[in-house]
Amino acid sequence: MGAGPFLPYGRQDIDADDIAAVVEALGADFLTTGPRVEAFEQAFAAAVGAPHAVACANGTAALHLSMLALGIGPGDRVAVPSVTFLATANCARFVGAEVIFTDVDPDTGLMTPATLAEALERAGPGPVRAVLPVHLRGDVADLAGLARIARQAGAVLVEDAPHALGSRADFGDGDQPVGNGRWSRAATFSFHPVKTIATGEGGMVTTADADVAARLRRLRSHGMERTPGADPWLYEMREPGFNYRLPDILCALGQSQLKRLPAFATRRRALAARYADALAPLAPHVRLATTPGWSRPVLHLLTVLIDFEALGRGRRPVVEALAAEGIGTQVHYIPVHAQPYYVGRYGPLDLPGAAAWYRRCLSLPLFPAMADADVDRVVAALSRALGLD
Incomplete structure (x- = not known):
């Protein structure tokens, strides 16, 4: 742990x-x-x-x-x-x-x-x-x-x-x-x-x-x-x-x-900015999901896009390695068009953008009670799990 x-x-x-x-x-x-x-x-x-x-x-x-x-x-x-x-x-x-x-x-x-x-x-x-x-x-x-x-x-x-x-x-x-x-x-x-x-x-x-x-x-x-x-x-x-x-x-x-929404928003934005700085050395293999120019987000999810293939790592071993260090993650989301019910109703669809997103995405911890040091801990553990340390 x-x-x-x-x-x-x-x-x-x-x-x-x-x-x-x-x-x-x-x-x-x-x-x-x-x-x-x-x-x-x-x-x-x-x-x-x-x-x-x-x-x-x-x-x-x-x-x-x-x-x-x-x-x-x-x-x-x-x-x-x-x-x-x-x-x-x-x-x-x-x-x-x-x-x-x-x-x-x-x-x-x-x-x-x-x-x-x-x-x-x-x-x-x-x-x-x-x-x-x-x-x-x-x-x-x-x-x-x-x-x-x-x-x-x-x-x-x-x-x-x-x-x-x-x-x-x-x-x-x-x-x-x-x-x-x-x-x-x-x-x-x-x-x-x-x-x-x-x-x-x-x-x-x-x-x-x-x-x-x-x-x-x-x-x-x-x-x-x-x-x-x-x-x-x-x-x-x-x-x-x-x-x-x-x-x-x-x-x-x-x-x-x-x-408490204003305080929550301020803290989420500060944590997201710290993640951006901490993740920068892991580029180009790891980067934050792109924010469009018009968007001024209060992020609910801190999602990174990881080139697992280039790193020779599977997503599941990375998720398990992070969990072993006390860090929870999630995948947002499995493309809905690929769910059995919808494949059965509409047949298979080729949606390359959704496939590329799903192949690379991983959501890291983000909530207002996190300390700045928690961000550093998450990024360090991610770097180790990906063999980038």
């Missing part, structure tokens, strides 16, 4: 104020569907500059609700990058739509206007209702360019943004926070423990469209709606929804964590 405590690739950071917020919520009248839900939504909307924010059970629920709220269903198609978590593609299948997998830039892992255009041409004629760019690691996809291609196809953008809370981008119209609705119809977030803020499980959808927000709120609670002035017990359901609510207890934690 290494010379220090085990460093996972990511973990939550909970302090005394977070615990106090949850304890206070536990002593309140509502454990769920109470005032802390709306308070968290309002604080989150303000944090990302969005007119509306709708809390829900988790990031997958946020994606599913977005598809439902936009009326996407059987006969429709949704474009998704292959380098992402399963939920991005699965949310289309949840509503009966088909998935068009796009390739990604091999050095950023992001969907690009060129890979989206290629995927739409490959897919041929038919309705494309939504394009779901993923802000992988926290770097922002080219929303301006993707929005242009999507409009030409008659589709809207839905940002899959669980990695990108606090990230910003400038596409020539000023610095904009991810999730403010400038380029997309909706943006989805996750508060899983390894994300930038944590509620245990939890998600959020932001939108500038009041009608979409209203439908999201109905659909997260079984489709129920109440008419002002009607009998107090009366509710009506015009379409079925789901139990995708986020409890007050978790919203209390989320609101407390949100107050």
